[in-house]
Amino acid sequence: MSKVLGPWQQLSCHQVYENPWLRLEHHEVKTPANTDGIYGKICFKNIAVGIVAIDDEGYTYLVKQYRYPLAQDSWEIPEGGCPLASNPLDAARRELLEETGLSAGQWFALQNLHTSNSVTDECAEVFIATGLSQGEQYLEETEDIQVARLPLTEAVAMALDGRITDAISVAALLKTHILLSQFNGVTKDFFASMPAVS
Structure with a gap:
C-alpha cells in the first residue's frame, strides 16, 4: 500500500533486519522528481x-x-x-x-x-x-x-x-x-x- 510522505511516495516497506535496539527497513519509493528509487531507513527503538x-x-x-x-x-x-x-x-x-x-x-x-x-x-x-x-x-x-x-x-x-x-x-x-x-x-x-x- 503506497503512502505519501511530503514530496515522496512510499510504494513499499520491507523489514530487512531487527535486533533489540533497531530495525532496518528497505523502502521502494517515488522520488520528488517522480522517478523510481530506494531508501534504507534505520528505525531506533x-x-x-x-x-x-x-x-x-x-x-x-x-x-x-x-x-x-x-x-x-x-x-x-x-x-x-x-x-x-x-x-x-x-x-x-x-x-x-x-x-x-x-x-x-x-x-x-x-x-x-x-x-x-x-x-x-x-x-x-x-x-x-x-x-x-x-x-x-x-x-x-x-x-x-x-x-x-x-x-x-x-x-x-x-x-x-x-x-x-x-x-x-x-x-x-x-x-x-x-x-x-x-x-x-x-x-x-x-x-x-x-x-x-x-
Whole structure:
C-alpha cells in the first residue's frame, strides 16, 4: 500500500533486519522528481539522551569510550538510550550516574535534535545538569569508560578543534557555550533563564 510522505511516495516497506535496539527497513519509493528509487531507513527503538553536567566551579564532565562502529575512542558528554515509552529525564539521570557516578539536583532542558536524519529517525533529548554530587559509577558490561572533569571552555575547544566528533556532544557543548555567553558566563543568571524540568 503506497503512502505519501511530503514530496515522496512510499510504494513499499520491507523489514530487512531487527535486533533489540533497531530495525532496518528497505523502502521502494517515488522520488520528488517522480522517478523510481530506494531508501534504507534505520528505525531506533530508543531515543538518545545526553547530559552537559556543570559543577559549581564551571567545570563539565566528559567520558571517553571505545566506539565499536568507528573502531576508535570517542570523547563525549554522558549519553545513553531511553526506550521510546520511557521518560527521557529519568534515562538521563540514570546515564549520568552510571557513566560518571554523578547525581544532579537541578535539570534543565537544553535541546532536541535528530542525529543523522538522512538515514534514521533517531532523535535525542539533551539536558543540562547542575547541583552535582559525586557517587559511584555503575557501568554496563559493554562500557569501559574514562571520565574527565575539565573547564567547560576546554570541552567547547575540543568540540571546535575536532577532538570531539560525536554530533550530540558537539551540538550540546556549542549551544551551552553560546547561551552562556549571552549572560557573560555568569552561570547563576544563565540557569535562572533556563526551563527547569523534574
